Amino acid sequence: GQNIDQPTEMTATEGAIVQINCTYQTSGFNGLFWYQQHAGEAPTFLSYNVLDGLEEKGRFSSFLSRSKGYSYLLLKELQMKDSASYLCAVRAPYSGGGADGLTFGKGTHLIIQP
Amino acid sequence: DAGVIQSPRHEVTEMGQEVTLRCKPISGHNSLFWYRQTMMRGLELLIYFNNNVPIDDSGMPEDRFSAKMPNASFSTLKIQPSEPRDSAVYFCASSLRTSGGAGETQYFGPGTRLLVL
Numbered sequence: 633g634q635n636i637d638q639p640t641e642m643t644a645t646e647g648a649i650v651q652i653n654c655t656y657q658t659s660g661f662n663g664l665f666w667y668q669q670h671a672g673e674a675p676t677f678l679s680y681n682v683l684d685g686l687e688e689k690g691r692f693s694s695f696l697s698r699s700k701g702y703s704y705l706l707l708k709e710l711q712m713k714d715s716a717s718y719l720c721a722v723r724a725p726y727s728g729g730g731a732d733g734l735t736f737g738k739g740t741h742l743i744i745q746p
Numbered sequence: 747d748a749g750v751i752q753s754p755r756h757e758v759t760e761m762g763q764e765v766t767l768r769c770k771p772i773s774g775h776n777s778l779f780w781y782r783q784t785m786m787r788g789l790e791l792l793i794y795f796n797n798n799v800p801i802d803d804s805g806m807p808e809d810r811f812s813a814k815m816p817n818a819s820f821s822t823l824k825i826q827p828s829e830p831r832d833s834a835v836y837f838c839a840s841s842l843r844t845s846g847g848a849g850e851t852q853y854f855g856p857g858t859r860l861l862v863l
Contacts (some may be wrong), residue, residue: 665851674837674854675789719789733779733791733802734852 634658636737638720643743644710652705652740654720665734666694666705667719675719679705707742715744748772750855752838758861764826767858770819771840779839779852780813780823789837795821796843828862835859 635657644650656664663682667675681687681696681703693706705718721734751770759765771778779794793803795815803813810829815821825832839852 674856677851677853680851721789733794733805735791736789738788 634722634724634735636720636722636735638718638737638740640738641741641743643745644707646710646712646744646746648710649706649708650710650742652707652718652720652742654703654705654737656701656703656720656722656737658701658722658724658735660724661698661722662732663723664694664696664703665721665723666692666703667721667736669717669719669739671716678718710744712744712746715742717741750838750840750853752836752855752858754858755856756859756861758863759828760863761829762827763862764824765828765832765860765862767823767836767838767860769821769823769838769855771821771838772842772853773819775840775842775853776818777841777843777850777852778815778821779841780821781837781839781854782834783837783857784834792823828860830862833860833862 638654665680666678668678669675678692679687679694681694684696684698686695691708696703717739719739720737723734724732753768777796780792781789782792783789792805793813794801798815811825813823835857837857838855841850841852
């Protein structure tokens with residue numbers, strides 16, 4: 633089975649930096665994804681990690697440690713539009729049949745204050 | 747380019763009625779996923795298809811739920827009969843399988859908001 637934990641809610645200040653943590657216990661692992669979801673909208677892809685280390689993409693970075701079952705999403709220079717839910721998701725091992733479905737955490741609701 | 751298209755965007759129905767949700771994946775994508783999102787349970791995978799073939803339907807909650815993918819550009823999720831606890835947002839997502847199987851990003855449609863009274 634899969635179990636993914638992330639904080640329910642976080643608050644940060646415009647212009648600051650925030651780190652959203654995600655821990656997972658899974659029966660297998662073939663990649664970790666971060667998605668952003670604004671209220672009433674669909675999730676949109678932010679980042680993907682399959683090897684240990686840091687992946688940077690503009691103001692967003694994501695880190696993975698497979699041995700610790702741990703990832704974080706780092707958001708820099710926060711803007712009001714970054715207020716959203718951030719979803720951590722783990723993909724099962726590649727079964728040879730193609731893309732596998734994702735198991736999502738409950739999401740972290742990030743509130744940006746002026 | 748058009749993204750994943752879902753219809754209807756909103757559906758209100760009465761308990762016991764049949765509900766059919768529709769999805770058109772991104773052209774060229776060969777994997778399609780149905781998810782359900784509620785406040786209590788978050789985003790859950792219901793079923794997914796590779797090359798129009800159902801691969802894993804272990805997330806389908808009950809026999810009242812069924813999904814089909816008759817061709818590469820169309821899929822349906824049907825609930826019959828519907829119940830109030832089925833009220834949720836249903837998302838369809840698609841991706842392109844690559845030879846290595848890694849980094850296959852899923853792109854989500856706008857969702858169908860279903861309310862069963």
